[in-house]
């Protein structure tokens with residue numbers, strides 16, 4: 001396969017990754033069949049990290065869930081008149097949120113593994129409208145990202161499956177992968193790059209803002225693919241879906257980064 005790799009020299013932030021000269025090279029290249037186990041592992045570990053994120057951090061973002069749990073507490077007290085039952089309720093709620101977040105996210109993982117992430121070659125690599133790239137650092141696959149474009153020229157490209165191995169974060173891998181998708185969109189003359197995320201961690205949102213995306217909408221109570229939507233699941237699993245968009249034709253950030261994306265001397269890449 002033609003090597004359409006992009007290289008980025010980055011200053012390491014993580015002490016464990018420092019080399020003698022303090023610089024590492026991140027290679028972003030197209031997926032190859034032997035990358036599949038590493039890609040699936042990075043993706044599944046990254047996705048399962050969202051369980052505590054959704055169950056615990058997410059609680060702070062959903063006032064309606066807090067109101068519901070308070071109402072449940074009052075009803076329980078009226079029915080039982082028992083203080084120890086009330087004392088146990090927060091623990092029950094947190095266990096419920098963890099259990100149902102895990103169940104839904106695991107269902108989503110199974111759904112992804114039985115579709116695109118199970119057949120990466122067939123889903124992303126056969127069509128000129130899509131691609132999946134891996135980031136390689138120290139000879140190891142440490143990150144993944146995919147792009148799926150609309151067939152007609154001038155349409156949008158959707159950034160998907162962005163994930164970086166936990167031990168290699170804050171090293172610029174996420175930015176290098178994101179830029180590869182932007183480059184793909186620029187070379188295909190697409191109008192915009194869009195993405196959606198249910199993550200609550202700062203890392204994902206900061207990364208997308210850093211790449212020049214802006215949040216264009218939030219869907220509260222988003223139905224995750226693979227969810228069963230039972231009553232208990234609705235009570236204990238509730239997420240927001242943030243929609244991000246970047247206008248690749250008019251983006252100031254992209255114009256500033258134009259040398260990196262198209263004409264820079266250290267970039268040997270051309271999109272698919």
Ligand SMILES: CC(C)(COP(=O)(O)OP(=O)(O)OC[C@H]1O[C@@H](n2cnc3c(N)ncnc32)[C@H](O)[C@@H]1OP(=O)(O)O)[C@@H](O)C(=O)NCCC(=O)NCCS
Pocket residue numbers: 046047049162163164165168169170171172173174175176196197198199201202203204206207208210
């Ligand atoms: C989100 C994720 C892909 C970021 O990857 P990364 O390789 O660590 O990102 P980078 O090193 O390129 O960081 C780029 C910028 O993102 C922001 N960022 C990254 N990690 C951050 C963190 N833990 N806290 C705050 N900001 C963070 C910073 O602005 C950073 O720039 P800086 O280092 O110059 O300050 C990674 O944390 C990840 O895989 N998380 C789990 C999966 C996930 O959430 N995916 C996205 C959901 S769609």
